[in-house]
Amino acid sequence: MADLHPGVADPVMDTMNFLNEVTLNHPEAISFAPGRPYEGFFDTEQIFAHLRRYLDHLAAQGRSPAEVRRAVFQYGPSAGLIRELITDSLRADEGIDVPAESIVVTVGCQEAMFLTLRALISGADDVLLVSSPCYVGITGAARLLDAEVVAVGEREDGLSCADLEAAILAERLRGRKPRAVYVVPDHSNPSGTTMPLKTRHELLDMADRLDVLILEDNPYRLVSPGSQVPTLKSLDQYRRVIHLGSYSKSLFPGARVGYAIADQPVLKADGTTGLLADELAKIKSMITVNTSALSQAAVAGALLASSGRLSELNAGMAAHYGDTMRFTLQGLEREFPADRRARLGVSWNMPGGGFFLTLQVPFCADNDALGRAAREFGVIWTPMSYFHPEGGGDRTIRLAISYVTHTDVTDGLRRLADFIESEVAAARSHN
Known part of the structure; x- marks a missing residue:
């Protein structure tokens, strides 16, 4: 049928499906995409x-x-x-x-x-x-x-x-x-x-x-x-x-x-x-x-x-997420020291809590780029363009830190840095 509500054809409706598809197709990849709680805090009892x-x-x-x-x-x-x-x-x-x-x-x-x-x-x-x-x-x-x-x-x-x-x-x-x-x-x-x-x-x-x-x-x-x-x-x-x-x-x-x-x-x-x-x-x-x-x-x-x-029940959980955020920000500093940041044109914000931070990159961070990151470098992130109702965010990615371990963060950021280097090199070779 073609006469469905136009909302179902809106690209926004496909964003989560696309991320799920990428994740399923690349199970070995480290994913900074899902804003899910860390499962180590769950106990069936x-x-x-x-x-x-x-x-x-x-x-x-x-x-x-x-x-x-x-x-x-x-x-x-x-x-x-x-x-x-x-x-x-x-x-x-x-x-x-x-x-x-x-x-x-x-x-x-x-x-x-x-x-x-x-x-x-x-x-x-x-x-x-x-x-x-x-x-x-x-x-x-x-x-x-x-x-x-x-x-x-x-x-x-x-x-x-x-x-x-x-x-x-x-x-x-x-x-x-x-x-x-x-x-x-x-x-x-x-x-x-x-x-x-x-x-x-x-x-x-x-x-x-x-x-x-x-x-x-x-x-x-x-x-x-x-x-x-x-x-x-x-x-x-x-x-x-x-x-x-x-x-x-x-x-x-x-x-x-x-x-x-x-x-x-x-x-x-x-x-x-x-x-x-x-x-x-x-x-x-x-x-x-x-x-x-x-x-x-x-x-x-x-x-x-x-x-x-x-707030008291979740004190350990809050400390865990805060620690993971700090570890991720420190990892970004390690992977992108000042000279490398300047050369690549990379920057990020520094949230004091929550599950997310954003990374600015010097190339179009769209679904195609995400596919290359997952397929060739084993790392998944979310394009920020998903979150701009009237367009924008094409050169920004979202990193979710809630679902990852410290090991994931270390390996994932190294893979992300390699991916960014590759994208920048490819862009410069075409100019």
């Missing part, structure tokens, strides 16, 4: 312990055996079973103080994005603003929902509020309605940048002044070392921030549990006021009905085990 802890918690609350059984075996409320535990955890870990009814538990953060965009984008003139580069999950969701995306280029230190305001005003002059701005303020995917505190305050003030919402996606805070800048939601005095969360990095992605905090007031058709979360739950009831009760129970058990402080 944890799942049983988490489930048992949550079942005991329900019983301690006075639930009868039949009620406990029903909670995990039956369909559940669309808004989620464990909202109170999530609320307690957010208050303890992030200083985010919201009522439980403002939370919707979702099937990963990706569903939270879909629900939010579906609720907010109500007309052909509505616009979502994103940074460029930007996580493909939000731009892919927007494409499938026929939501117009406007990209605002990041500067070296991240997104500029002045650039963002100019883009919002320009869209209004065109007769369009900017509804929201999507940001990953901490150790962002893909660039690894972190938004300074001053910029966060500026962004919140601008959102209130210009009457737009902020979609805050923050999966990497609790797996990054050291103290973190406060979340936008914890600083939000105007209810401008819809906070999108996930337990895929801080616990394990197999649970597929995320959430949206949507405490914005909504005027209902009958004249009463409710919460945006209620509307997201309605939409969810027509998509996934409810998030798996067993998955929620596993997450709840982990929250109970740590008294809601995942």
